[in-house]
Amino acid sequence: MSDNKQGNFQALLTTGLAMALGATLMTVAGSNEATAYPSGAVSFGANPVFSVGGSVSPGDVVTPLIAPTGSDLIITDVYFSSSAVYYSTSWHCAMNLSFTDTPGNVVANFRVSGSGDNSAPPGVLVSESYNSGLRISSGDSLILTATTDPTSGYDCLAGAEYTLSGYHAEP
Amino acid sequence: MSDNRQGNYQPLLTTGLAIALGATLMTVVGSNDATAYPSGAVSYGSNPIVSVGGSISSGDIISPITAPAGSDLIISDIFLSSSNYLYYESYMCGMTLKFEDTSGNTLAQFRVGGGSGNGVDIAQSMVSGVRLPAGETLTITASTPSGFLGCHSSDYTLAGYYAEP
Numbered sequence: 001m002s003d004n005k006q007g008n009f010q011a012l013l014t015t016g017l018a019m020a021l022g023a024t025l026m027t028v029a030g031s032n033e034a035t036a037y038p039s040g041a042v043s044f045g046a047n048p049v050f051s052v053g054g055s056v057s058p059g060d061v062v063t064p065l066i067a068p069t070g071s072d073l074i075i076t077d078v079y080f081s082s083s084a085v086y087y088s089t090s091w092h093c094a095m096n097l098s099f100t101d102t103p104g105n106v107v108a109n110f111r112v113s114g115s116g117d118n119s120a121p122p123g124v125l126v127s128e129s130y131n132s133g134l135r136i137s138s139g140d141s142l143i144l145t146a147t148t149d150p151t152s153g154y155d156c157l158a159g160a161e162y163t164l165s166g167y168h169a170e171p
Numbered sequence: 172m173s174d175n176r177q178g179n180y181q182p183l184l185t186t187g188l189a190i191a192l193g194a195t196l197m198t199v200v201g202s203n204d205a206t207a208y209p210s211g212a213v214s215y216g217s218n219p220i221v222s223v224g225g226s227i228s229s230g231d232i233i234s235p236i237t238a239p240a241g242s243d244l245i246i247s248d249i250f251l252s253s254s255n256y257l258y259y260e261s262y263m264c265g266m267t268l269k270f271e272d273t274s275g276n277t278l279a280q281f282r283v284g285g286g287s288g289n290g291v292d293i294a295q296s297m298v299s300g301v302r303l304p305a306g307e308t309l310t311i312t313a314s315t316p317s318g319f320l321g322c323h324s325s326d327y328t329l330a331g332y333y334a335e336p
Contacts, residue, residue, distance in 0.1 A: 047243050047336055049302040053270060053280030055316070076298035081282035082291055084263060086318045116263045116319070123291060129298045158318035161267055163279040165299045 048168040051077075056146040057159035058095055064164060065142040070171070073136040077165035082114040082123025083156035089116045093156040094149035097126075102140040111149060112160050138171045222248075222330035227313045229266050229321045235329065237308040244309075246331040247300040253285035253292040254322035262286055265319030268327075273307040282316060283325045305336045 050073070052064050067073040085091045094113040100106050114123025136142050144162070148155045221244065223235045238244035256264035263286045270279040278301045284291045303309050309329075315321040 047245075047302060047334055049243075049245055049299050049334075051278050051299070051301040053277045055267070055280060077295070077300075079279075079281065079293075079295055082284075084265070084318060114263075125291065127293075127295060129296065131298075133298075158265065158316055161280040161282040161316075163281060163295075163301075165279075165297050165301060167299050 049165070050168065051163060051165040053161070053163040055159050055161045056097065056144060057157070058146050058148045058155045060144075060146045060159075062144050063141050064144055064162075065136060067136045067138050067140050067142075068168075069139050071168040072138050072171045073142070073166055074133040074169050075136070075142075075164050075166040076130050076133040077163070078108070078110070078126060078128045078130075078134075079161075079163040080110055080112050080126040081161040082125040083112050083160045084114045084116040084123065084158040085154045086116050086157060091115060091154045092152070093154040094152040095156040095160060096147050096149050097160070097162075098145045098147070099134065100143045100145065101136055102143070107134050107136070107142070112156070113149075113152075114156070114158075116158075133166060135169075219333040220330070221333065222328065224326070224328040226324050226326050227268065227311060228324040229313050229315050231311075231313045233311050234308050235311060235327075236303070238303045238305050239333070240306045241336070242333040243305050243336045244303040244331060245300040245334050246303065246309075246329050247297050248328075248330040249279070249281070249293060249295045249297075249301070250326075250328040251281055251283045251293040252326040254283050254325045255285045256320045256322060262320055264322040265316045266322040266325060267314050267316045268325070269312045269314070270301060271310045271312065272303055273310075274304075278303065278309075284319065284322060300331060302334075 050065075054062065054064060056062055065073055065075075080097060083093060083095055085093045092113060092115045094111055097110040097112065098106060099108040110126045112124055112126060142164075146160070221236070225233065225235060227233055236244065251268060254264060254266055256262060263284055265282055265284040268281045268283065269277060271277055281293050281295075282291070283293060311327070313325070
């Protein structure tokens with residue numbers, strides 16, 4: 001083979017190998033599978049998904065979640081039911097629900113409302129699913145405080161049910 | 172075979188093998204089919220999707236599903252229909268539905284209700300979900316919250332997938 005032809009082969013060979021290598025690298029180190037939580041941020045040693053539920057009424061201060069040492073909590077799903085003063089009244093009530101962490105940072109604020117009579121506007125509930133979520137730092141607690149909204153003339157005596165869902169993540 | 176011809180075959184063979192290797196690797200570890208569950212956390216040996224449905228009335232305690240030994244159950248979708256009071260339908264009724272595992276942990280809590288016009292139902296598709304640990308049974312308890320009339324009944328559907336504990 002002439003030096004010219006050998007040079008062509010070498011170029012082709014190099015190109016082919018480079019393409020194969022590129023394809024392989026793209027496949028191996030390319031985008032990951034979709035997961036419900038960012039798997040790169042999770043190393044919990046067990047399934048990291050958690051959830052908790054309960055109910056709160058105006059004046060309540062509850063601690064539904066504590067982030068364990070060495071693991072943050074990311075709350076991705078928040079549900080609060082609507083509420084009411086009483087089943088047979090058309091009075092409308094509103095209740096604020098505040099999420100704070102142990103150092104006192106306000107992590108999130110919600111409001112639910114409702115009445116017990118269909119002659120009044122329907123109640124408002126909260127049903128949120130976040131792309132990022134609400135983070136409770138390792139070792140901190142989530143404190144949920146329920147208060148009657150200042151603009152509401154009545155307390156939501158029927159309270160509200162809640163569900164919080166999320167996953168443990170690396171701090 | 173002459174050295175010259177052998178020299179021609181070697182680069183061709185090397186190139187062919189490299190391409191075959193790349194193609195094989197691409198096929199073996201290439202992109203997977205889209206799934207509704209996080210496949211990285213699932214190793215169930217069969218399709219991991221599960222769903223169950225039924226009806227529940229105030230005062231009922233039911234156990235609609237059990238997570239098998241060796242697999243957690245992640246409930247990602249919850250539907251609870253609105254309900255109503257049988258007689259005074261201009262009044263709002265309420266029903267609390269508490270989800271607990273066998274250990275007594277409250278995993279989730281919802282409220283449905285309704286009257287003649289303003290029903291409240293729940294259609295919750297979660298990013299994370301409600302996790303029922305391996306070997307535990309989900310219990311749903313239906314009760315009437317304070318301040319409400321009792322509801323007649325609510326239909327439910329739960330969907331999710333089995334996952335590694």
